[in-house]
Amino acid sequence: MSRRRFLLESGGGLGAVAFASMLAGDPLHAADSTKTGHHPATAKNVIQIFCPGGLSHVDTWDYRPVLEKRAGKPFDPDGKLTFFASKPGNCQPSFWKFRQHGECGKWMSDLFPHLSRCVDDMAFIHSMQSKSALHGPAMFMMNSGFIRPGFPAMGSWVTYGLGSENENMPAFVVLPDPRGLPPGGVINWGAGFLPAVHQGTVIESAKDKPPIADLFPSQGFPLSEASEDDSRAFLQAMNRHHAEQRPGDSMLEARIASYELAAKLQLSAPQVMDLSQETQATHQMYATEHEEIGSFGRQCLLARRMVERGVRFVQVFCGAENTTAEKIRPNWDSHEDLPRDHGYWGAILDRGASALITDLKQRGMLDSTLIICTSEFGRQPAAQGGKGRDHNPGAFTSWMAGGGIQGGVSYGQSDELGFQALDHPTYCYDLHATALHALGLDHERLTYYQNGIMRRLTDVHGHVLASLLKNS
Incomplete structure (x- = not known):
């Protein structure tokens, strides 16, 4: 033909x-061909892993030993607090044991046995906060800097600022979870008021679906x-x-x-899209054939193959929109049974994300590829019901790796229980400013005129987290 x-x-x-x-x-x-940034870049491409639903920082990355000592005691003995969907219960320590890992001695829970081997390449931000406890608005904020829809996603800003490396590939690709779209749907990768060509292009990774719809x-x-x-x-x-x-x-x-x-x-x-070209060892590393965790492994492997071919920004979702809570939730929103839900999703994220870091490092690509992993907010240190946790926009953890990021370091901290950011409260603006800096873009100079306002991804906020950067 x-x-x-x-x-x-x-x-x-x-x-x-x-x-x-x-x-x-x-x-x-x-999308324009490759453009020149504002200063020398340490990263050429971005892979953003998003865990919708609210990943619990106190069960994963943020070790709070005082929470263990307060186990079973009322979190709010005076009854003055109200969480998003519940009254505070008793203090609930992590459902998984924490141990130190790597040369940096980073504390991480046993939920992530594979990622714990990568801590010397990872930089953690323990003082993240959100301005919303609702999934949709908090998702929009983490992606675009605003809780309202209609603003460009970070991937759109990056392609607007740097253009495309390969005219035969989309500059901004989205790999949704095979179970469905995340809370907020396609707004999460919309171009907002930027030229619509900068919106994300959805590519399916499920075996039984064509990669491009219709x-x-x-x-x-x-x-x-x-x-x-x-x-x-x-x-x-x-x-x-x-x-x-x-x-x-x-x-x-x-x-x-x-x-x-x-x-x-x-x-x-x-x-x-032809993963048969990969070696058996690579498939085993990503667990692509595993019934439960294989789909996310394929997403991460596809993300690597895309940045290899010049895709500027790849967004990978580890979780979908909420449905019934009668069984394992389709994302990290663990109101009823956190050991059940996080136990399921933890194994998925652990294998895929660790394989991605390891694979990029082995291929000499980690230095030029910035990995960002985040959720829209965290979860409360108090119990909800028997084994659940409510939403917590006051404190959560994000991490970065590669692309000029200094591994084995942490920035900020939550309070002794993990309830609120205590040291260096950090919003998405600072995370975005740091990512743009690694890509060679000044977040204050990356602007677009709209309705009389010079718009920015970081709005009127944002500071580069210099301590997370190599040679800073």
């Missing part, structure tokens, strides 16, 4: 519009050779008319551009 025939038959619908545009040589204002037409939709020219001319005319009627509206152009990129991906880089 010819390239021309493949594009026309495989695209269908908007894909055919993309085909028409490609033949006409119209770039559709696709890329291929349904069976029995043949197009004769004779109709190609007429179809192309008609679609080009429709596209021109639409653009003329809506000057300044980039949504259709971005949609077409995404299909154009998808078509290019199918033609020029099919090996990206």
Whole structure:
């Protein structure tokens, strides 16, 4: 089959519009080629691992020995506090034992036996806070810096500032959990007021789904050779008319551009999605064939393959939207049974994230790839019900690795119980400013004029966490 025939038959619908545009040589204002940053960069690419639902810092990364001593005692004896969905119960220490690991002596819980071997490459921020205890707004804040929808995601800002390294691949790729989209859905990777071409492109990693939704037409939709020219001319005319009627509206152009990129991906880089090219040792490291944890392992392996080929920003979700709590929750939102839920999700994150760090390091890619792992907020140090924990926007932990980050260090701390950030309270603005700095971007100079305001990812806030950077 010819390239021309493949594009026309495989695209269908908007894909055919993309085909028409490609033949006409119209770039559709696709993401710009590589741009120069504001200062020398230590990272070229970002892989962001997001754990939606509220990962419990006091059961994972943030060792609070005083919480162990207070076990079973009332957290709020005066009854003055109210949590998001409950009244504070008794102090509940970690459900897992903490031990020291690595040359840095970092305390980490037994929930992460594989990640604990990587602590000398990881930098922890123990004083993270959010401005919302609601999943959706807190997700938006961690991704865009605002609790309201409509603002560009960090991946959009990065591609706006640095452009694309590979014209045949999307600059900003999203790998959602195979169980579904996260709280807040597609808003988490939207471009907001930036040109829509900078929004994230969703690629499915599940074995039973095509990587690009609706890329291929349904069976029995043949197009004769004779109709190609007429179809192309008609679609080009429709596209021109639409653009003329809506000057300044980039949504259709971005949609077409995404299909154009998808078509290019199918033609020029099919090996990206073909994990059979990986060695058996690599598959074992990521546990790609494991029934429970294999799906996230495949996501992390795909993320590595994408940054290898120049994808600027890859967002990987470890968890989906909430559903019934009668069984294991589809994310980290452990209100009823934290040992059950975190026990399940901990094994998933542990294997995939540790394999990603190890694999990138072995390939000499960790120095140029910034890994960020976060949740939208933490969980309370007091029990909710029997074995659950409520939302805690007052304190949680994020970590970074690679891309110029100094491993084996920690920044800030929560109070003795893990209830509130105590030392160096840190918001997403500081995390974003630090990530942009590693990429060679000054968060105060990366701006976009919108409705009379020079907008920034960090709004009017943000400080680079210099102590987390090498050679700072």
